[in-house]
Amino acid sequence: MTDIESFRRAATELLGERGFTCDPELVEPWLTDWRGRYTGKAVGLASPASTREVADFVALCAAHRVPIVPQGGNSGMSGGATPDESGASVVLSLRRMDAIRDFDPATRQITCDAGLILQALHERVEAEGLRFPLTLGGKGSATVGGLISTNAGGTQVLRHGTMRAQVLGIEAVLADGAIFSNLVPLKKDNRGFDLKQLLIGSEGTLGIVTAATLRLLPAIGERRVVWVGLPSIAAARQLLLHCEETAGEALEGFEVLPAHCLQSVLAHLPDARSPLLGEHGWHALVELVGTVDEAERLDGLVETVFASAMERGLVDDAVIATSETQAEAFWQLRDSIAPAERAIGPAMQHDISVPVARMAEFVETVSPEVEDRFPGTRAIGFGHLGDGNIHFHVLAPRGATRGEWEASEGKAISSYVYDRVTEFGGSISAEHGIGQVKRDELARLGDPVKLELMRSIKRTLDPLGILNPGKLVPLAPHGATP
Structure with a gap:
């Protein structure tokens, strides 16, 4: 029996036939990234059902020196959840782990498995009059673990921050199979490093996130969504500053798109319609929110914000959504830009x-x-x-x-x-991660001191280099594996 056959047999005994498979028809759909840019090979597909099974499986992989590629909803944009072409890695799917472990509406906290789909999380907390303040176009497939591993952003970062700001506690399996558990959030805890922050955004290269405690907010009682026509993105910037000054904390979102994006979406969605008459070089989608008893105040605020914007010549035209259906239609235009352009x-x-x-x-x-x-x-x-x-x-x-x-x-x-x-003093990755798409560019353009710190942390937490190899952490200058 070869080493790989020995590993497959041990993995099947550990996880059962449902938890580990080498069937090409079952494995193949998870070997290509969402964009279709990377396709790899794998020893098999592991789908553990609990943190304990993840830990035991990782320990098994360490013993056999089998690299692990963790995978959530496989909806990432940087190839971070796709194995390479060597066929030496195993794909570790967290999709079976989708339970809600604890939910306390009074403290506005929820603890859930890493495989929980973002849309399912939204629906569960909304039933209790709460919301999870992070959303994105792929909410129907993105998982909590994937969002944490990539420190995902979305359309509500303006007010609420990235995924990092939503995580109160975390549970993860480390490279040797040890379980790091820090799910109980404390307002004050000065016992050294905040290790959960090290794992957030590490793309599975330092540990495999298995669960998290997340913060929740009261559900939006009222919202007003406005579609704005603008002459330029510079004008949009001035409108943003005006909205921030006039609307304050009520400003929930501010998205911009050029005319080309809108036209692409209108051509892609058969029933879509432009919110405004006439042509505009740029468009902005603005959302203001308030509590359930603030409808009248919110109406007045929207009128004040955009009437004064009109007076100052900051906008060419604007329309306020008159219903939730129309508001969702506005947001669908924004969320459909990527697939519309991919079709071109x-x-x-x-x-x-x-x-x-x-x-x-x-x-x-x-x-x-x-x-x-x-x-x-x-x-x-x-x-x-x-x-x-x-x-x-x-x-x-x-x-x-x-x-x-x-x-x-x-x-x-x-x-x-x-x-x-x-x-321009910016970053080559804002919210989709580095993965394998940008790893070499990070090595070329990143600060050498920061890069060496990343390699040092990787070597310490994953000395065998089995956690998501080839992703995020650039190779050392001499070409050796970090």
């Missing part, structure tokens, strides 16, 4: 951030630079204006072949974009 053809998609005050300048400067430098391309930026997170997409020239273009000119485009992001 190949594109290099960059999840980047720059200082908030320079976001408009970046888009207005770098977009024409890219189009001039790479003829036939179309550069567009959209996203979370309030936190400086730009989804900067460069669409391929007409007739480009998907796969070939990304691997050739697309790489040069990304390098140029990341160079400019760095020059």
Whole structure:
């Protein structure tokens, strides 16, 4: 019996036939990332049903020196949950672990398994008059563990912060199978390092998140969603500052998109309609919220904010959603940008951030630079204006072949974009993680001191290098595995 056969037999005995499979038909769907850019091979697919099973399985992998690729909903954007082509790794799925362990509406806290789907979490807490203040387009597949591992963002970061701000406690399995449990949140705890923060955003390279305690907020009683037509992204920046000054804490979200994005979505969604008459170079989607008894105050606030914005010439036109159905239709336009553009053809998609005050300048400067430098391309930026997170997409020239273009000119485009992001004092990854897509660029552009600290932490917590190898942590300068 070969070593790999011995491992497969031991894994099956440990997890049962439901918990471990080598059946190609069952394994194959989880070997390609959501964008379709990476496809790998695997020893098998492990689907443990409890933290104890995860711990025992990780210990087994350590004993056999089998690398582990943790996977949540497989909806990541950076290839961080996809194995390489060697076939030496095992995919560890947390999807069976989707239980809610504890839910206390009085303290506004919920403890759940890492495999719980974000949409299911939303629905459960909303039934008790609460909400989890993080959402994104992939909420129907994204899992709590995946959101934590990538420190996901979304459309509510402006007011509530990234996933890091929502995590009160965490449970994770370390590289040797030990269980780190810190699920009970304390307002004050000065017993050394806050280790949960080290695991958040580590993309499964330091430990496998199995559960978390999350903070909740009162449900939104009233909201007003406004679609705004604007002449430029610079005008959108001025409107944002006006909304922050006038609306204060009521400002929940502020998204921007150019006309090209809206037209792409309208062509992609057969029943979609433009919220405004006429043509506008840019659009903003603004959401203000209040408690259940604040409807009248919120109406007055919206009128004050946008009437004064009109008087100051900050907007060309605006429409307020008159119902929840219309409000959701506005948000669907925003959330459908990525699939609409994917339907058009190949594109290099960059999840980047720059200082908030320079976001408009970046888009207005770098977009024409890219189009001039790479003829036939179309550069567009959209996203979370309030936190400086730009989804900067460069669409391929007409007739480009998907796969070939990304691997050739697309790489040069990304390098140029990341160079400019760095020059603007920004980050090459804002909310989607590094994965394998940006690992080499992080090594090229990252601060050497920070990179060596990351390698040192990786070597300490994962000395065998079995946790999600090839992701996030750049190789050491001499090429050795960190």
